[in-house]
Amino acid sequence: MTVEATDGITVGPSARPSQDTISLEIARYRPGHDEHPTFESYDVPYRPEWVVLDALNYLKDQVDGTLSYRWSCRMGVCGSCGMMVNGVPKLTCATFLRDYLPGPIRVEALANFPIERDLVIVLDDFIEKLPKIKPWLVREVEQPLEEGEYLQTPKELADYKQYSMCINCMLCYSACPVYQNDEHFLGPALLALGQRYNHDSRDQGAAERHDVMWTSEGVWDCTFVGECSVVCPKHVDPAGAIQQAKVESTIGWQLSFAPPVPPLPFGRKQAEET
Amino acid sequence: MVYPRQQSNFWYLKRWPYRIFILREFSAVFLAAYMVVLLILVMKVHDGPAAFHDFADTLQSPALIVFNTIALLFALLHTVTWFMAVPSAMQLRRGEEKVPPQLLIGAAYVLMLGASVVVLLLVLV
Amino acid sequence: MRRSSEPLFWSLFSGGGMIMAILAPVLIVVTAYLVPADQVEFGRLHAIFTNFFARLGLIVLAFFTFMHAAHRLRHTLIEIGFKRFAQPIAAGSYLAALAGTVWAAVVAFS
Numbered sequence: 183m184t185v186e187a188t189d190g191i192t193v194g195p196s197a198r199p200s201q202d203t204i205s206l207e208i209a210r211y212r213p214g215h216d217e218h219p220t221f222e223s224y225d226v227p228y229r230p231e232w233v234v235l236d237a238l239n240y241l242k243d244q245v246d247g248t249l250s251y252r253w254s255c256r257m258g259v260c261g262s263c264g265m266m267v268n269g270v271p272k273l274t275c276a277t278f279l280r281d282y283l284p285g286p287i288r289v290e291a292l293a294n295f296p297i298e299r300d301l302v303i304v305l306d307d308f309i310e311k312l313p314k315i316k317p318w319l320v321r322e323v324e325q326p327l328e329e330g331e332y333l334q335t336p337k338e339l340a341d342y343k344q345y346s347m348c349i350n351c352m353l354c355y356s357a358c359p360v361y362q363n364d365e366h367f368l369g370p371a372l373l374a375l376g377q378r379y380n381h382d383s384r385d386q387g388a389a390e391r392h393d394v395m396w397t398s399e400g401v402w403d404c405t406f407v408g409e410c411s412v413v414c415p416k417h418v419d420p421a422g423a424i425q426q427a428k429v430e431s432t433i434g435w436q437l438s439f440a441p442p443v444p445p446l447p448f449g450r451k452q453a454e455e456t
Numbered sequence: 457m458v459y460p461r462q463q464s465n466f467w468y469l470k471r472w473p474y475r476i477f478i479l480r481e482f483s484a485v486f487l488a489a490y491m492v493v494l495l496i497l498v499m500k501v502h503d504g505p506a507a508f509h510d511f512a513d514t515l516q517s518p519a520l521i522v523f524n525t526i527a528l529l530f531a532l533l534h535t536v537t538w539f540m541a542v543p544s545a546m547q548l549r550r551g552e553e554k555v556p557p558q559l560l561i562g563a564a565y566v567l568m569l570g571a572s573v574v575v576l577l578l579v580l581v
Numbered sequence: 582m583r584r585s586s587e588p589l590f591w592s593l594f595s596g597g598g599m600i601m602a603i604l605a606p607v608l609i610v611v612t613a614y615l616v617p618a619d620q621v622e623f624g625r626l627h628a629i630f631t632n633f634f635a636r637l638g639l640i641v642l643a644f645f646t647f648m649h650a651a652h653r654l655r656h657t658l659i660e661i662g663f664k665r666f667a668q669p670i671a672a673g674s675y676l677a678a679l680a681g682t683v684w685a686a687v688v689a690f691s
Contacts, residue, residue: 337551
């Protein structure tokens, strides 16, 4: 059997009809100028190795310098290039033109967020809600520096690691009809973030977070549409995190009927000693 | 001036995942409606053989056959989507490793098939 | 700890969802296809439905199924644009489910 040397990148797409250009329909919104966003059509060179973000960069460099959008790392880490691509929230740096042949490709600002300009969204709502979840290690008493770091076993790490992979790209909010419907809903990423700390063996703030998370605005308005987990580029599975928190909230609710348990000696005792 | 986004009243018709979601949610209505049919059947059984056979004939009417078939399809949709969600609520771990979701889903189907066989044995044999 | 009613309704919703995920398809096959096709004897059904535990089981099944449906319908209606009526929808759904359960109890022990 002979194996022909092939250009790895073009193996897949070369099977499809080749084309020189692909058309992009981009939602433009100029504040103070436009009543509402309108689609404008642009042709860009088609390259199988190009992602949607490459096409946008081409347009901004070569065709229209006023086109506005956010991006930074171009490698799925910074979480700033999220946009709707044909109606689905995507990181445009990981969304290849070759998967949308022959085109056109519709690019819009992420759904469920106000638009600042063109493809740039307003994140204020998320930023205001973020501290409510206390996304840091809450300690009753900080361990003195000379005692070293808080140690953790691989098993304890595995308990929350998945939830710590979030890059705040907002794709999950954009996919979530509950967030769209309810302005008070904390949303998928923040609830997963709460689980990330609640499941961290070094953290002691779970009770404080439960007051925020075990409410309607927290986990209970979620109806498990599940799209947040589908669109998540980092496999955080916020829908699973919320389901898990619902189970924990239900157990906590059942325990609230049990007679009061004497305070756990650990931690408290430490607090009294210092 | 930022452009505020409005919620479409028919967002659930826009994409397949949302369409399946809304069908999944309305499966509950069919389950409840079927429960009513089941209770009527029990009522007829308590009323005696004549009432029961009358009702068995009624169940053969086209309208009820159509309803029952739709209810069965919705029940199957409910079963499939419910079992798919089981690993989300039951995140079991063996040490550092997650118990594979397929294992939990498989166990749910085994349970369902077992229960179905028991029901059929009770009723038929 | 604050007590929200959601864990109670969610538990019932989940219980009903699990029971019906397991039982609904086979039950529908029995009543919709086997009973009309004369495959099920009257005597057998009579024996089952007059058994004390089967009567109780029927009430439990009806309760969980109706509560499951009520909870799901309530949240879905809110989500598809009836948020303004959240209160009456919730009250109506759960009350209907309870009424259905009472009816089921009457039927089961008739």
